[in-house]
Amino acid sequence: MDITWNKRQLEIRERFHEVATDLVAVGTEARDRDGFFDRGVWKELAATDFWRLQVPADIGGLAQDGWDWLAAMEGLSLGAHDLGFLMSVASQSGLIRLLVTAGTAEQQDKWLPGLTSGDIAATGSTEESGGSDVRGFSTRAVPAADGGFILNGGKAHITNAPVADVVMLAARTDTEPGAFELSLFVTRTSVEGVEIGPGEDLLGLRTSPTGPIKFRDVRVRADAVIGGVGKGLTCLYDTLAYDRILFGIIVGSSLEAQLAPLIRQLETRHAFGAPLSEQQYMQEKAVSLAMALEGSRALAYRSFGLLDGRHDGYSLSASVTKLLASTGLVGSGLDLVQAFGHSGYESGSAVERNLRDSVAFKIAAGTDEMQKKNIFNHVRRAYRSRELDRGLRGSGT
């Protein structure tokens, strides 16, 4: 198994590292202070053909394989110094990937040109009643006389919602009492009946707009369904696995970007007549960060290989990636504040912003607890199936 970037991908990674440094990082501090999402930056990023790297060449994109865009994302995450912007990017890329992997040719023609050239997408799964338990969702799609559907309900805490041009949402399509069926729909937010609520004021990720979307008798055509009626849960879990892998990529790069400032601080700050880097307690902070960096990245590569090749185990691996990444990001966020002492605790410092932003990674795309639940269910299922095999062999059947 080869998990090193090839020459082309290294060039892509470096290119988007530079793009992020010049385009995104320059305004991060101000956007965070003002709680502002800069649509101009988004448009300029689209103009670099960033999104077209996620779309295979045979359907109008530039990707030679699925890894190209991952290399671009790793580079972007390295230079951006803005976890909020990267959260918005990850959200958009989930829909693009879904269209590429599960969309019809007509759906790809309809949505991909806009989404790769500056349109902003939101993915609405969570509702006010809760995000972890999808069976509690109440947003509904009811068949209409013209073959389409009528959507009613609401989504909450949705990345990009306040600025979205396009929304993909999960709605129930079951008809029998006690049954549960989800389908995914995509529509423009400008259609009648879609109401975008005010942006939410959050602890961190203030550069990524988050908010509610309501649907009141929204009429969509039959071809608004992605992946087929009733296939929503499978498509949603697949998209979530992908998001979790992206979190591993984002965290790996974000930690890489923080490693040099941490080492510099340890080497240049003195206490008790010696640099902090001489103190083992302080060395440990760099060691933990390096372990989280390497672990998140390696697991993200492995998980993407499994997902991209449709191999078993991608869901387990994606959950492990996300859990390790979010734990490492928050742990290192605290370690960095500690290493910088009071200056790391001051509002507006990169270290302080990073800690605020990092907490969201324990909640979005499935909480840490949901990753643990998924991991446990997988390992228990594997154990039970091995035991069953052994029992059957033992009984000679």
Ligand SMILES: Cc1cc2nc3c(=O)[nH]c(=O)nc-3n(C[C@H](O)[C@H](O)[C@H](O)COP(=O)(O)OP(=O)(O)OC[C@H]3O[C@@H](n4cnc5c(N)ncnc54)[C@H](O)[C@@H]3O)c2cc1C
């Ligand atoms: C920055 C940010 C961006 C987001 N963007 C999006 C988005 O784009 N689209 C979207 O659909 N959602 C989005 N969300 C919402 C996110 O997916 C939900 O917040 C998350 O799924 C948890 O749902 P909840 O907040 O309703 O908590 P709940 O589901 O109410 O859970 C509350 C707590 O209970 C725990 N819990 C629940 N059930 C169990 C259980 N069985 N076992 C153990 N613990 C349990 C949870 O882990 C959590 O800690 C975003 C959230 C954040 C913070």
